[in-house]
Amino acid sequence: MTQPIIVKHLGRQAYEPVWRAMQQFTDERDANTADELWLVEHPPVFTQGLAGKAEHVLAAGDIPVIQVDRGGQVTYHGPGQIVAYPLINLRRHGIGVKSLVHGIEQAIIDTVALYGVQAARKDNAPGVYVDGAKIASLGLRIRKACSFHGLAFNIDMDLEPFQRINPCGFSGLEVIQLADLAQQVDINTVEQQLIAAFCQQLNFTANTQDAA
DSSP, X not given: OOEEEEEEEEEEOOHHXXXXXXXXXXXXXXXXXXXXXXXXXXXXEEEEOTTOOGGGBOOXXXXXXXXXXXXXXXXXXXXXXXXXXXXXXXXXXXXXXXXXXXXXXXXXXXXXXXXXXXXXXXXXXXXXXXXXXXXXXXXXXXXXXXXXXXXXXXXXXXXXGGGGBOGGGOTTOOBOOGGGTSSSOOHHHHHHHHXXXXXXXXXXXXXXXXXX
16 A cells, blocks of 8 residues: 655755755654655755765865765755655655665666666665666665655756766766756656656655645
8 A cells, every 4th residue: 555745846946955954854753744755956066975075075166065964975966957855754654774775766767767778776886877877876864764865866967067076985987867868858757757656666655735
């Protein structure tokens, strides 16, 4: 039996207020709080995870670097990238962290497959890859058995800022996007396809709401 999840489209929002809102939502939720999935685009920003090492930021230039409380190393967010934050009570939903990560990765793999692109996951390197190049990154935080932070899926964006960092801590890691692998890629369409695949993989039924 599927569980409901509230899907909120936040549009383009600065990174830090959305991050603080995720923290607040997670801290204040109780056993009856509905799970939510937030979809957002961020203006250009580098985010550095808890284990992040400064040397992986090579030359940030005019793009801000924000230290955050997710797992993983440094990554880049910018317009043309789908960022999705699953705010899920894992204990209530009956899944562990590994199952959540696997489900998110599989949802992205299933979404790009709709465009004739074959993607895969890598052991010990969370995210989704096409021929070794990274098309989506993943960084989560679990607090009180509830998840926040999430995934970043490159659709149709300026990839140059990825050259200013060692993406996810890997020197020389190539980063790609769906628009370079397929034709007629529309970010809003891909977002809907990703939501459908996410719900299918993780046993949710989407209930879309306009974000306040």
